[in-house]
Amino acid sequence: MSPAPLLAFLGVTFLLPGVQTLNCQWGTTEIVRNVSQLPLTWTSSQTACEINEGCQETLLLIENGPQVSLVLTKGCTAQKDQEAKVTEHRAGPGLSITSYTRVCRHRDFCNDLSSTVPLWAPPSDTVPGSLRCPLCFSNDDCPQNGPQQICPAGYTHCYNGVVKFIGGGIASNLRVQGCMPQPGCNLLNGTQLIGSMDVTENCSPRSAIQTCNRGTMLRIAAGLSQKPVEWTTNQEENCNPGEVCQETLLLIDVGHKSLLVGSKGCSSPQRQDAPTVFIHSGSPGVLVASYAWFCSSILCNSAKSSSVLLNSLPRPAASAPGSLQCPVCVQFGGSCSQVSNFIICPNGTNHCYKGDIHTRGGGVSATLAVQGCMPESSKSLLKEAQKIGIFSVNEDFEGKTKDPLPPSSSAPAPYLALVAGLGLPVAFWCGGFLLPVKSIFP
Incomplete structure (x- = not known):
């Protein structure tokens, strides 16, 4: 040769x-x-x-x-x-x-x-x-x-x-x-x-051992609601008897900056026939959307990018600017008070949102600080949701009394924690993923 x-x-x-x-x-x-x-x-x-x-x-x-x-x-x-x-x-x-x-x-x-x-x-x-x-x-x-x-x-x-x-x-x-x-x-x-x-x-379990891809992901950058990013991991885990695989994405976009946090791993069973995409809060104002999938075959939590979420999101037309100005910010594990920028909000918004989304489960334990523009019809981003896929969530915003987090149903896993001094954009992964295989038989 x-x-x-x-x-x-x-x-x-x-x-x-x-x-x-x-x-x-x-x-x-x-x-x-x-x-x-x-x-x-x-x-x-x-x-x-x-x-x-x-x-x-x-x-x-x-x-x-x-x-x-x-x-x-x-x-x-x-x-x-x-x-x-x-x-x-x-x-x-x-x-x-x-x-x-x-x-x-x-x-x-x-x-x-x-x-x-x-x-x-x-x-x-x-x-x-x-x-x-x-x-x-x-x-x-x-x-x-x-x-x-x-x-x-x-x-x-x-x-x-x-x-x-x-x-x-x-x-x-x-x-x-x-x-x-x-x-x-x-x-x-x-x-x-x-x-x-x-x-x-x-020879111990009564049923076959379930194996799942495992890992957590954090991205903070502009445009995460428009352009898909890679979502691969490099670890696997054997689940406890009766558990299934899960993968969950949570997207928050305040306009000039967005945050995407993801989790793959084992979970207690959930009733779900197909992947679920949910828009918790949409245009005009802060976008909050999620993707969740629970499945029971080996390494079935194998989405390779955030397109599994983005492909289901509507593409809103550009809104004309209004007269309201609001600070905008999205932070992982920190406060918005010293890093907020002001923008002119689009038509259809009439007040400024400031709150925290406490997130726990699937290897993630963090508070997501959010500021942005909100329409008159909404005060809450999550509409009282307490579960998003594997994540247990609790929203605490101005004018609302903070409630305790519901118990997490996730299996024990290393936590995705704030790393001081991270610049933007931020990317952080840990976990496991296996490439697809092809039969050599016709």
């Missing part, structure tokens, strides 16, 4: 000697098939890697009586080269686990495994025993009255656990029920890493 071009301009190409990049096969898939369908074959997509990256492929087969679960990932990696390796993590009969791993750099598309042949051997005849166990591979809960299988002779235990895969573009919980020769939660035989994937198992 020739050195990679560094720059091409006006027909002239400059080369950086010795620097090469690889093209690799790419994709991920998770499927369940009958053992009678083995061996399986596939084709994959392609991707260009970064400098010094190699090609990787990780294939995992879990056989469970008449069924087999296949987990496969291909792509680029910074890991060092590794010859093709087949590992038997647990031998059959009954539940068995075998893997194939490889990292290479000697040519383009060297991660070219295209079938399960290196891992597969025809099953040997087994003598049936007297134990019957449920038969299940599922990314959700196993059915209460699902199919059963007759275990091999000498087997004494029915396995019931959740195997979690993270890495190489895979993020999955696989519920497994099948036959084991001894009790215990040790299907993986102590294995914690298979190629590009971290693997763990848990």
Whole structure:
């Protein structure tokens, strides 16, 4: 392979000697098939890697009586080269686990495994025993009255656990029920890493472990109600039994400046069929709007930008200036008294708003100070709302007695706190997000 071009301009190409990049096969898939369908074959997509990256492929087969679960990932990696390796993590009969791993750099598309042949051997005849166990591979809960299988002779235990895969573009919980020769939660035989994937198992929860993206975001800048900003995170968390994933955005725009605070993580269940966008206070005057989504599939709180909120907001026509002048300000965790600017309010407003929105939950604990123009029909920005997605909120404005915050239903999480001396615009994230993956099977 020739050195990679560094720059091409006006027909002239400059080369950086010795620097090469690889093209690799790419994709991920998770499927369940009958053992009678083995061996399986596939084709994959392609991707260009970064400098010094190699090609990787990780294939995992879990056989469970008449069924087999296949987990496969291909792509680029910074890991060092590794010859093709087949590992038997647990031998059959009954539940068995075998893997194939490889990292290479000697040519383009060297991660070219295209079938399960290196891992597969025809099953040997087994003598049936007297134990019957449920038969299940599922990314959700196993059915209460699902199919059963007759275990091999000498087997004494029915396995019931959740195997979690993270890495190489895979993020999955696989519920497994099948036959084991001894009790215990040790299907993986102590294995914690298979190629590009971290693997763990848990036999305690009654239902599959929920995994959610986790993090908080704060932005303070002009125009956040018009131009979307990135909303990605880099951490995940396992939820407590019965919890779901959530993502919440709260936007406050006073005109010359706006504030956006967001949260992703686990939450107690909420009744919600689709994401909800709500305009608490709108034009003319201070805009307050929110987005909230509660969902129950793995890493489903995966919005990538604030467009999930902005795309649902109306675009008000420009208002003619009125005669009222008001101080305008929006602050995270501070006071507006020394930082307010005065503006001429638009027609349709007749008084100045000054108040605080106390916000707690989803890793956020802060007071949002707001000043701006308000129409005659409104005195409150939140209209007595006490919950906005994961956030518990309480509005305290001039002329209103401060009420205590309602209890927060969020799971414990690190708090997003004021950082002294932050300039504008401000951006602050902590948390986790996983890129989407694509099946390599048609």
